[in-house]
Amino acid sequence: MFADFGFGVLVITFLLSLYGISAALIGHFKKKQAWVESARLSMLLTFPLLTLGALTLIYLLVTNDFTVKFVYDVISFDMPLYLKITALWGGQSGSLLFWSWLMAAFATAVTLRKWDRDREFLPWVVIVSCVTIAFFLGLNIFFENPFAHFWVSVSGEIFPATFQPANARLVTLDEIGNGTGLNPLLRHPGMIIHPPMLYLGFVAFVIPFAFALAALVTGRTDDRWIRLTRRWTLIAWLFLSLGLVLGGRWAYDVLGWGGYWGWDPVEIAAFMPWLTGTAFLHSVMIQEKRGMLKHWNMILIILTYALVIFGTFLTRSGVLSSVHAFAQSAIGPSFFIFIGVTFVISVALLIYRWAELKSEGQMQSMFSREALFLLNNLLFMGILVVCFWGVISPLISELLTNQKVTVGPPYYERAAGPLFGALLLLMGIAPLSAWGHTTLKNLAAQSNLQLEKRYALAIARLLWKPAVPALLVLIGLFASGIRDIYALIGLTLAALTTSITAYEFWRAARARSRAQQENFFVALWRLAGRNRRRYGGYTIHLGVVLMALGIIGIEMFQTQTQKSMAVGENIQISGYTLRYDSLAQFPSEDGRQVTRAVLSVFDKNGALLGELHPRYDVYPSGEPMTIPGVRSTLADDLYVVLVNWEGVSEQTTPFKIYHNPLVNWLWLGAFVFIFGTLIAAWPDEERETIPAQARSTQAAFQPGD
């Protein structure tokens, strides 16, 4: 009866979050601090309670309790323990529970912070978080109960239901037998880490949104909400980025199409909140430093929240069938209504406060930091439009004309490619904006040209030194025979961005090492420590450039060939020769039937480089899984797929071979990227000493504000 206990916990948490919403509302409108405190405590309890609920489900999974429908759907006896645990998010209802659980973790963490200065935000942060948790728990309770049992009716029919139907009895384990087991594509170590990262990224963005709404409702329209959530936003963004990269790596490892990103609607669903989130991370800096773009930041965070829910909706509702749509159900309409209602309320609040969110600063010039950041935002929004349109237009077409259309990679590559290129360029000149207009003005002071021209001139002066290596790279690429114009532009931009960023690090560190008499590397370290956000940001940019290198490599220089070979035959690709040596079939320990080929790889001169072992496994359920054999170096990947679906026999075995240049830089770049984000998000030590003074100055304004 563990399942009933779990369901009870869900219901109690659901009621508790509803209570939290009511208490916060009463506390806010009646100005009663006790009610707000009660609301805070109820939100504090959501995480421990849902932990209990999630652990109950994990217990049922680990103990193979197949009388529970969810367990039956995602587990079988032969699965290893780690997959049984991760199966928690391997199916619809479990992953919704997992979503609420993580959301509750963040909500609880927020309740534990010091609220002294921001009491007025508290009820609204509680309301937004609890509404979100209650919505997801509601889905679990009313539509997709992970704790539903199997029952046997009088006629002997087995069916699932939450409560015992009339004349039915609980099914016994013997009647059920073995469960179906997890989809083979999900039986991968990536399953441990990719979905949790993505979900953490999703739910963590709810926190800045909650503070934004709190700021709108309470009318505290300064940038306090942004300062409070800066680190939350960075963490959310880090998780979401990690989720995306890990998803790409997983696809590369198991899907066997030779790529990491297929512009599948479900991938895009996770990418869209990342786009608005990234734009938000940049544009909030302008509000913090100059008091501008207040409306825009609100719009961005509202969009991000809507896209987070929309992304979950796309993945969970089965509205778009795609390779990721493992789970389909009838929860679509509730999602749709929830997105609509929260979006309309947020926008209405924003319009209500529109006049109060007036800009405090003004634009200095087209080359100022503000202008560059606005341009950056435009590009991110452009990519968002491309993505959003690509995802919804098949639906629109189906609605209007009853004809579905496919929107595939060519559309996205053509439309988003130039925008990504422009972003790369913008990222390159970003460090220039850090100098601010005064430095530039001084640099341009001598000439009495028009303001814009003076800026342009000053930028040219700053730019020429780092531009030299980029030009050398361009010449080198051209000399090595690369004539693809987009590849030349892309790689040159990558070189330019790297050299400007490196130059910026070098300049600043050298200046510091001279002024402070420090060793250059010590100076570099301390410099990054003093302005973590800026230098963390630059490090992230370097990571992105490395990733761009990998993407350019695989997107523009990938070659592939397919051939059916007999043992002993050769196949050539991009200077490599692969010899098909042998094929073996054997059962694995957990009951899979493995078919594994051995190929020897030789380079141009005929030297043996190693062996590759592409294979495919057939699970006891009959589902096949193709696992490529990959030889990975910094220069390129050789990626061999055993094309089992074309029919494999002793005489002839079809192989598909991809040559993916530079793709490893994509994964390496991701590490630099993570490192940079950690630099930017690392907590400051001295931070805790401030509040004492802050409180005393702030107290004077507390009552009326």
Add this chain to the structure above:
Amino acid sequence: MKKLFSILLFVTLFAAAWTSKAAAQDPQPPSDDDVNRVARQLFCPVCENTPLDVCPTEACRQWRALIREKLAAGWSDEQIKQYFVEQYGARVLSEPPRQGWYWAFYLIPVVLLLLGVYILYRAFTSMRQPLSESAQVEAAPESPAAVETQGQQDYLRRVEEELKKRN
């Protein structure tokens, strides 16, 4: 004689043309790479969002076999794609065809992007207006209360700035 010669000429030319055409049509059976080249541009209606060249289902295998047949019969890539469109509709293509209503699909994102550029331009110009102008207009009817709140706001802002430095 002359007539016979012209008939002979005609026959030989015809035969030559025939054989050369046959030779051009069937030099060798299409390779897997040829099949994949066409398949990559097609999506079967069942396995949505999986290009035909990497789709493992039986239906897609048959489609690829069909492509191979058509290639062997001398069809061009475009003809084969057209054939599938006629059989199964425009959704087999990797993007909507550029005709009729489908143009809206291509135009709408461009219009939205241009709109974005326009909004950005407006933002630039409006933000470059000196703040003092608008501030003066608003500050004109100054009551003592307003002065007081103004002073308070200034102080608050200074406090905030001080805090920012420490943050």
